[in-house]
Amino acid sequence: NAGVTQTPKFQVLKTGQSxxxxxxxxxxxxxxxxxxxxxxxxxxxxxxxxxxGTTDKGEVPNGYNxxxxxxREFSLRLESAAPSQTSVYFCASSEVWDGAYGYTFGSGxxxxxx
Amino acid sequence: GENVxxxxxxxxxxxxxxxVIKCTYSDSASNYxxxxxxxxxxxxxxxxxxxxxxxxxxxQRIAVTLNKTAKHFSLHxxxxxPEDSAVYFCAASHxxxxxxxxxxxxxxxxx
Numbered sequence: 001n002a003g004v005t006q007t008p009k010f011q012v013l014k015t016g017q018s019x020x021x022x023x024x025x026x027x028x029x030x031x032x033x034x035x036x037x038x039x040x041x042x043x044x045x046x047x048x049x050x051x052x053g054t055t056d057k058g059e060v061p062n063g064y065n066x067x068x069x070x071x072r073e074f075s076l077r078l079e080s081a082a083p084s085q086t087s088v089y090f091c092a093s094s095e096v097w098d099g100a101y102g103y104t105f106g107s108g109x110x111x112x113x114x
Numbered sequence: 115g116e117n118v119x120x121x122x123x124x125x126x127x128x129x130x131x132x133x134v135i136k137c138t139y140s141d142s143a144s145n146y147x148x149x150x151x152x153x154x155x156x157x158x159x160x161x162x163x164x165x166x167x168x169x170x171x172x173x174q175r176i177a178v179t180l181n182k183t184a185k186h187f188s189l190h191x192x193x194x195x196p197e198d199s200a201v202y203f204c205a206a207s208h209x210x211x212x213x214x215x216x217x218x219x220x221x222x223x224x225x
């Protein structure tokens with residue numbers, strides 16, 4: 001049972017380049033999330049998907065787009081990367097709609113934008 | 115929106131001593147409070163959680179207390195061990211889909 005799988009683990013982009021971070025979960029969870037983690041700022045929600053076919057903005061959505069491709073997969077896209085998007089990105093899923101049982105996080109993607 | 119503050123940002127304790135990390139929240143509607151442990155270079159992992167209808171919850175050496183009136187909750191680790199060294203995050207939620215995290219506490223247990 002893999003849990004939540006994120007790819008890639010590391011990425012370096014030049015300013016203005018685009019890329020998509022992939023996330024897949026095999027736990028049949030309805031809800032999926034994208035967070036970014038920056039030093040001294042904790043984890044901040046970028047976008048979430050409460051169920052297949054729905055997506056909603058979180059706390060810091062600017063500069064990102066998401067796609068809930070199916071129940072298993074939730075991708076995060078940076079259309080024109082900026083140095084301010086240098087961060088560690090975590091995908092997560094939860095087993096019930098209200099997330100009350102806590103998240104299962106992926107292993108993270110360390111993104112550097114130069 | 116919700117605002118979660120976490121203190122201290124760093125904490126060093128001797129092995130065997132207790133460690134306490136405190137969080138406050140601003141939204142009285144928040145009703146779910148999980149704690150996560152993140153080891154260096156690893157993903158955050160849920161270690162304990164508490165709902166607003168409960169004042170205290172224990173799991174072996176870890177306990178969480180909640181004071182709804184004062185809007186604060188705390189993580190208590192007793193008999194600390196070197197493997198407890200990590201960054202700990204608190205969070206608060208009332209919608210379930212919007213978790214607001216504290217800024218983290220880096221705990222070092224000195225052997």
